[in-house]
Amino acid sequence: MRIVYDLGKYMLFMRNMFSKPERFSVYVRRTLDEMTSIGVGSLPIVAIISFFVGAVTTVQTAYQLVSSLIAPSVIGTVVSDSTFLELAPTITCLVLAGKVGSHIASEIGTMKVSEQVDALEVMGINSIGYLALPKIIAGLIMIPVLIIMANFLSISGGIIAGKYSGILTPTEFIIGARDTFKAYTVFISMTKAVTFAFLITSISSFEGYYTSGGALEVGESSTRAVVRSCVAILVFDFLIAKVLL
Amino acid sequence: MIELQKVNKSFGEKQVLFDVDAVFHKGKTNLVIGASGGGKSVMLKCMVGLVTPESGKILYDNRDFLQLDYQDVRAIRREIGMLFQGTALFDSLNVEDNVGFPLRMFSPMSEEERRERVNFCLKRVNLENSNNKYPSELSGGMKKRVGIARAIALDIKYLFCDEPNSGLDPITSRVIDDLLHDITHEFNITTIINSHDMKTVYDIGENIIFMHQGRAFWEGSKEEIAVARKELPELDHFIHASFIE
């Protein structure tokens, strides 16, 4: 029952965001700020994680495919496909749900409990639109960019790990990766990136906005934002795979 | 002038305001006093539209706030300044940007004009040379000053203050009280101040509204209080409890 209620509240939240907008220039400035915060702020963690995920996948795939009948380049195929389809978008977004999601929820939550949101409302500003919309737009732009980078770094990680652990040469890896490469795989990767970006930013804004109480509740909303974003990501991950593949 | 007519407000089962009638005069400091839980903050929130009453009228110079459409409400909100109990300054903005925030949102001023107006407001509250400080670097009294400066940044007609001197020492309280009093007369605005400090009443009160258990129990000037308390035990009790007589 609770979930239905919250879902309805979330829908209303989204609708309120678009009603009664402010001047366009107000959003542009705010969106640029948020893009820096979400994009640049998440670069290091995304880089480290995707590189290692690619490296580990390569080593583990080699371990599973140990047979003289299988050409080493197959490892390149498996690693690049799973990177595009699942590892780069999903793992990265699960991490971003933790980093960006908790940041958004605690920022808006703190503004809520310290009456800053009320201050916006009294001034006649649509606080939901003012606070959440720039974050969502910034996420929709920057998170796919981060995923493109994650794809690239993850495959680089795979190539490097393959080379230095003597599993396969970079050339073999690239041949394998090219072999079955389809633009459609990249399309799915980006579809996931955009969907997850929307889920993370909107769910976290929502959780932050409906914080009431004090510092303790801000922490709770922030945790809830992360948990719910992650669950939503996994559900939509499955749905996208089911519908598009 | 703001007039409340038969305003009722409940939260769930609990009724907080009962048929509140009150008049707040232009060019005067209107003080709302009463014990904790009496409904002062809720009444203020109803007046600025943060809470919607179930019934009654709230007339801003004969414009019924509760009946107007969104654009007209927004127009009234441009004429409202509010000082929040916890000041509700925007943490992420420095003093100058906090005060300039309503101007940036709502006035067509150029950068230069805006800076001039911000400096004028900061000078008016005797807070100079702190333009680049962030709220976390300010003392309680300084925050209140910035809050007042932000509230008067636009040409307002109505100023609301929820417990302006809570958490301040007696000397700083007096300074803030005097500031509110002077601003009220200087700009000829309708000022509404929530307080449970009888000292504020005697220092700057011009029109006093005594709230008791959700009702506007008594209204009059501070000269009339001495007589009224003889007839109203609730008022007498409140005043008596405020002083070591």
Ligand SMILES: Nc1ncnc2c1ncn2[C@@H]1O[C@H](COP(=O)(O)OP(=O)(O)OP(=O)(O)O)[C@@H](O)[C@H]1O
């Ligand atoms: N959002 C809310 N939900 C439910 N009840 C509320 C809400 N806001 C206020 N109340 C109730 O309304 C009553 C009046 O509260 P209010 O904050 O107006 O008191 P007050 O006169 O401002 O007191 P104080 O001097 O302590 O600030 C209280 O009993 C409070 O529990």
Ligand SMILES: [Mg+2]
């Ligand atoms: Mg109060």
